[in-house]
Structures are given as structure tokens and as C-alpha cells.
Amino acid sequence: MNSKIILTDVEGNKYKAEILFTHFDYFFSKNYIVYLIDDDLLASSYEKVDNKYIINNDLSSKEYDMIDKTIEERLGEAYA
Amino acid sequence: MRKLYFGTTNHKRSFFDIKGEKNLINVVLNKDQIIEVLNNIINKDITSVYILENGMTCVINNVQITLNEEFLNLSDEFDYYIDVLKTKLKKCIEKENIKKYKGQNLKVNRNNKYASKMIIAGSLVTSIMLTGLGIGLSKNIDKDISDDKDILASDTLVTDDLDEEKDIAKESELHEDKISISHGSSNKVTMVPFELDGAKDTIPSDEPTDTMPTDNATPSDEAQPTEDVAPSDEPTEEVQPSDDVMISDTIIPNLTMGNPTYNLSGSDYAFAFEFRDSTDTGKLQATKDYLGYYIEYYAKRWGLPVNLIMAQISQERGGIENGTVHNPCQLTYIYFVGQTFTAPVYDENGFTGTYDTFTVTDESINTVEGNIMAGLAFLRKVIDNNQSLLTGLFLYNQGEPNLIFACQYFGVDINDYKGDQNSMKAVELIKRYTQTVYGSYYGDQNYLTNIFQYLELDENGEATLTYYLGDQEITIKINNTLVKDDNMVRG
Structure with a gap:
């Protein structure tokens, strides 16, 4: 599936990533994006600032737990 | 289906x-x-x-x-x-x-090695x-x-x-x-080679080149003669430009692009296009008759070419009713109302060193004078920002910041696209950007030629546009190659 994006860090380095899904979590009240870079499964929160999507990689362990659980749920859904 | x-x-x-x-x-x-x-x-x-x-x-x-x-x-x-x-x-x-990823045990890698904040392109x-x-x-x-x-x-x-x-x-x-709209026009247009030095190198080659020349271009002598354009009595007619008419992107051959100091027959720059002549449809004359006073006054006052602005507003405006027209500059009210413009003031000796500053209001934008003031001040601003008459004119339609966005998108230096000498290169880049990001229907991709159809040309098919950039007077010649080719065929 084509959900490819380019991530640019503050130094201008670009990374090709593939989005798996996005998720809004009511508990944390934040938007999250789950994506792959070179088969490395990563998750970040994101927000829209000045028409740009800024992702934040500093997640707490509870946020990671939530993401893992969400992936499990969605994997289960994909089996259905 | x-x-x-x-x-x-x-x-x-x-x-x-x-x-x-x-x-x-x-x-x-x-x-x-x-x-x-x-x-x-x-x-x-x-x-x-x-x-x-x-x-x-x-x-x-x-x-x-x-x-x-x-x-x-x-x-x-x-x-x-x-x-x-x-x-x-x-x-x-x-x-x-x-x-x-069915069947895999997916767990997020919590040791994210990338920067803490990144932007999604x-x-x-x-x-x-x-x-x-x-x-x-x-x-x-x-x-x-x-x-x-x-x-x-x-x-x-x-x-x-x-x-x-x-x-x-x-x-x-x-x-x-x-996908294109067919208006049933019989216009045929020659797609002449894109000869702008450096443009091909700077525009990413993997993008669609839909405005680039085609190998099976039709000969120019198939172009519909301008006499065939049916004259009509303005002001009620809305002349619809043909979507077939494309910018030729050809610089007159004896110019050397990239060198801003050359001179051609008294003009600083010259560009060749193919467009039909709609000056005899009555729309230009009606613009002059009913809006000409304000256009001439503010175009001269702010150092813009009067003939080009007459042509632009002829293209932009709707029909004239009871001697007036609503929103002749086709301004987007939500953008303009409340905006303050500052425009440099010129007289016959050039830049006066003074500026006009005014704020667009709900009341002013609904008057002919206020609407023309706002439209021309905006055009003046876009021209100054891009240091180019034609780039500014195109951005008037395509959106003020789109050259900046295009340069960011394609990763090129905007300084290589500013200036009159780079205007065709800039127009191509903006087109490529808007078509890529927004689709082929974004704005009017043929905006320049749709304006030029209302320019009064001399016997050689040329119009001279004189304007000020800073304290410098600049002259640009627009050549309609259809007239030139037609004369050659008859000659």
C-alpha cells in the first residue's frame, strides 16, 4: 500500500517512511502516527502547525503501551 | 461505469x-x-x-x-x-x-534513533x-x-x-x-520547443511534463487567423478564452537568457507567445470606456504598464451593467478586506520617493475605484516581491506565495527564479507545482496568454510593456508569433 511520506529533521535530513495508520487517543488527547522506516516500526505524536505536520518522537512508556495495544487491536481487525 | x-x-x-x-x-x-x-x-x-x-x-x-x-x-x-x-x-x-503485516508480532521500537521533532513533507x-x-x-x-x-x-x-x-x-x-474542457474552439496552436536555458535542469525531470512541447506539434500555419474571431458588442459578452492556447515558452532567439543586461530594439526583455487577438471583441474597449480612468490613474501612479492592466482587467472582469461592474479585479474578499497595502508612487520622472498606504474595507472593495486600487496594489506587491512583471502577473492568478512554495517543494533556490529574465522559468515552475499539488484545474494555467489576447499589438505582432521596478524603468516586449507567422505566410 502506498502511504509513503518523507520526514525531514531539523538538520534537513530526509527519511522515507511508510504510514501504517494514524490514531487519536482520547486518554492522552493527542494524535499519533505509526509508521515504518526501513522495516523499523516507529510511533510518534503529531500536530499541525502552520500547515505543516510536526511529529514528536518523545513518547512516554505509557504512550508506547497504548500504541502497541492499538496495533494489536488493528491487527486483529485485519484478520477479521 | x-x-x-x-x-x-x-x-x-x-x-x-x-x-x-x-x-x-x-x-x-x-x-x-x-x-x-x-x-x-x-x-x-x-x-x-x-x-x-x-x-x-x-x-x-x-x-x-x-x-x-x-x-x-x-x-x-x-x-x-x-x-x-x-x-x-x-x-x-x-x-x-x-x-x-498479518501474522507478525508488531511492537513499536521504543528506541527511536531519529530526531525528536521532524516535519512530514x-x-x-x-x-x-x-x-x-x-x-x-x-x-x-x-x-x-x-x-x-x-x-x-x-x-x-x-x-x-x-x-x-x-x-x-x-x-x-x-x-x-x-482531462480538458472542450469549448469547441477551432484554435490550433503550435507547441514550440522549450528553449529556456537551465529550466530543464532545475525542474525535476520525474514530474509530468504536460506543458512541455510535443513531438507531433501542429504547424503554426494551422493557427486560426485572428480575423476569424467573431466581433461582438461589449459590454455584456463574456469572452471565453480557449483552453487550447498555451504559452509557447519560447524566448525570441537572439536574446541570451540569464544575462539581464542585454538589449533588444530598445526593450530590456522580449518574450514570444502564441495567443489569439481578442482586441476587436469590444471587451477591451468597454474596459477603457467604463474603467479606463481609474486603471490609467493607478497604473501610472504605481508604475505599472497601463496597456497590460487594461488587458488584465478585460480578462478578469465580468460584464458591465449600467456603466459599472462588480469586483472588476475578481478579488477574493476574505483575503483583501482588512489588508493594508503600500505602493510606491511614480510620476513622469520616475520614483517619487513616496508611498501610498491604504487599508481595504468592505465598502471600498465594492466600489470600482477601491476594487481597482486593491487589485493593482496587490499586483504591485507581487511584482516587487518577485522582481518580475510577468511572474507577478501569473501569481496574481495562481496565488501570491506559490513561487516560494514551488521552490521549497522542488528544492531549488528562489533567487534563480526571481527577476524578469527568469520569468518564464518561474511560470513553468509554478505551473508544475500547482498542477502537481492541486491538479490541472488549479487557477488559470493559461492566464498570461488569456490576458495578452487583449493587448493591442503593432504590425509586427508586438506589444511594449513599460513598468518600474524600484527606480528602474523596464521595458518588455510581448510578441505574438501567430501574427508574425501569419504575416510570413502572406508575405
Whole structure:
């Protein structure tokens, strides 16, 4: 599936990533994006600032737990 | 299968029925037709999705719909329907993404080695997924996607790589670049080679080159003679320019581009285009008769070429009724009202060193004078920002910041695209950007030639545009190669 994006860090380095899904979590009240870079499964929160999507990689362990659980749920859904 | 195109016109959503053997005809749907179409698809499953470069195609209820990115991000009275459609598209995409990893034990890598903050560059799918999420949040319809298992039909077709998607787009013949409106014009246009030095090197080659020359260009002598343009009595007629007329992008051969100091017959720059002559349709004359006083006054006062502004407003304005016209500069009120402009003041000796400053109000923009003041001050600002008359003129239609966005998007230095000597290169880059990001229907891609059709030309098919940039007077010649070719044939 084509959900490819380019991530640019503050130094201008670009990374090709593939989005798996996005998720809004009511508990944390934040938007999250789950994506792959070179088969490395990563998750970040994101927000829209000045028409740009800024992702934040500093997640707490509870946020990671939530993401893992969400992936499990969605994997289960994909089996259905 | 019925084919629809959900695109944009002047930043507003537009709905088209795609017709004809080669999908070359599109018909704008009216409000009742739009609602009928949306009601027919809104409760149905998406059976396939194809991702295109600047849009996507999906099939719902045996209707093939191509959507461009800007359409999805706009807002209007049809938001309810479009939001539901976006949510369905988002879920369709996400489920397929997850399905790829069926059987794997996916855990997020918590040791993220990348920078703590990164920006997501433009991507249609990103936009859909992220904006779709926002919709889900605001309308609480994305709370539990497991309840919506019926959304994805079993025969959902999703592509796995970009090449395959391009092939599918090609096969479906629904790529936006192939869709054009036919006005039944018999104009034939020669597509002359793109000769701008350096332009090919700086514009990414992997982007579609739909405005580039074709090998099977028709000979120029097939061009419709200007005498065939039926004259009519202005002011009520709205002359519709032919969509066939393209900018030739050819610089007159004896100019050396990239060197701003050359001189040609007393002009600083000269550019050749192909466009029909509509000066005898009555529209230009009506502009002069009813709006000419204010156009001439403010164009001269702010150092703009009077003949070009007459032509531009002839192209922009609607019909004149009872000696007046509403919004002759076709300004977007929400952008202009409240904005303060500062324009440099010139007289016969050049720059006076003073400036006019004024704020556009609800009242002023609805007067002919106030509207022309705002339009010309805006044009003056865009020209100054880009140091180019023609680039500024094109951005008046395409959107003030789009050269900046285009340079950011393609990763090129904007300084290489500023200045009159780079104006055609800049126009090409802006076109490439807006077509890539917003689709082929963005603005008026032939805006320059649609204005030039109202320029009064000399016997050689040339018009001279004189304007000020800073304290420097600059002269630009616009040559209509159709007149030149026609004279050569007759000669």
C-alpha cells in the first residue's frame, strides 16, 4: 500500500517512511502516527502547525503501551 | 461505469462528470446533481482505491471518482458528505496497511534513533489520513473503527508500489492531466520547443511534463487567423478564452537568457507567445470606456504598464451593467478586506520617493475605484516581491506565495527564479507545482496568454510593456508569433 511520506529533521535530513495508520487517543488527547522506516516500526505524536505536520518522537512508556495495544487491536481487525 | 472528477476551481470544490471516449470532456454538475451523486455513493462501500500522484481514484457503487488533494482539504456546504467519504478512504487505506503485516508480532521500537521533532513533507495519503483523523475526532465517527467492518469490501484493490499505481492511473485514463474542457474552439496552436536555458535542469525531470512541447506539434500555419474571431458588442459578452492556447515558452532567439543586461530594439526583455487577438471583441474597449480612468490613474501612479492592466482587467472582469461592474479585479474578499497595502508612487520622472498606504474595507472593495486600487496594489506587491512583471502577473492568478512554495517543494533556490529574465522559468515552475499539488484545474494555467489576447499589438505582432521596478524603468516586449507567422505566410 502506498502511504509513503518523507520526514525531514531539523538538520534537513530526509527519511522515507511508510504510514501504517494514524490514531487519536482520547486518554492522552493527542494524535499519533505509526509508521515504518526501513522495516523499523516507529510511533510518534503529531500536530499541525502552520500547515505543516510536526511529529514528536518523545513518547512516554505509557504512550508506547497504548500504541502497541492499538496495533494489536488493528491487527486483529485485519484478520477479521 | 460513470466517471466523476472531484476537483477545484479557484480554490472552491467543483464536481465534474467525465465523458467522451477519451475522457476529454467534463461537465460541471449543478447543486442538485451533486447532491444526487453524493447520496448515491455515501452509504455504499468503497470497492477499490488507486493512489495517484496528486490525487486518488476510488470506485463506489459502480461510480469511479477521482479526487484531487485540494478538494479534500477544502470546506463547503458538502462537507458532511465529503467528510464521510474521507473517513471511508482513510479506513480503507489503514486496514490494507495493517493487513500487510498479518501474522507478525508488531511492537513499536521504543528506541527511536531519529530526531525528536521532524516535519512530514507533502503527501496526499498523509493528508487524507491525518485530516481524516481530525474529522473522526471532531465528529466522533472514528471512535471505534471495528464497528465498521462492512466498509472494506472483499475485492478491495490496493496497489503496492508507485510504478504500479502510475500504470493503473494510465490505464484508467483518469489522470487529471488528460482531462480538458472542450469549448469547441477551432484554435490550433503550435507547441514550440522549450528553449529556456537551465529550466530543464532545475525542474525535476520525474514530474509530468504536460506543458512541455510535443513531438507531433501542429504547424503554426494551422493557427486560426485572428480575423476569424467573431466581433461582438461589449459590454455584456463574456469572452471565453480557449483552453487550447498555451504559452509557447519560447524566448525570441537572439536574446541570451540569464544575462539581464542585454538589449533588444530598445526593450530590456522580449518574450514570444502564441495567443489569439481578442482586441476587436469590444471587451477591451468597454474596459477603457467604463474603467479606463481609474486603471490609467493607478497604473501610472504605481508604475505599472497601463496597456497590460487594461488587458488584465478585460480578462478578469465580468460584464458591465449600467456603466459599472462588480469586483472588476475578481478579488477574493476574505483575503483583501482588512489588508493594508503600500505602493510606491511614480510620476513622469520616475520614483517619487513616496508611498501610498491604504487599508481595504468592505465598502471600498465594492466600489470600482477601491476594487481597482486593491487589485493593482496587490499586483504591485507581487511584482516587487518577485522582481518580475510577468511572474507577478501569473501569481496574481495562481496565488501570491506559490513561487516560494514551488521552490521549497522542488528544492531549488528562489533567487534563480526571481527577476524578469527568469520569468518564464518561474511560470513553468509554478505551473508544475500547482498542477502537481492541486491538479490541472488549479487557477488559470493559461492566464498570461488569456490576458495578452487583449493587448493591442503593432504590425509586427508586438506589444511594449513599460513598468518600474524600484527606480528602474523596464521595458518588455510581448510578441505574438501567430501574427508574425501569419504575416510570413502572406508575405
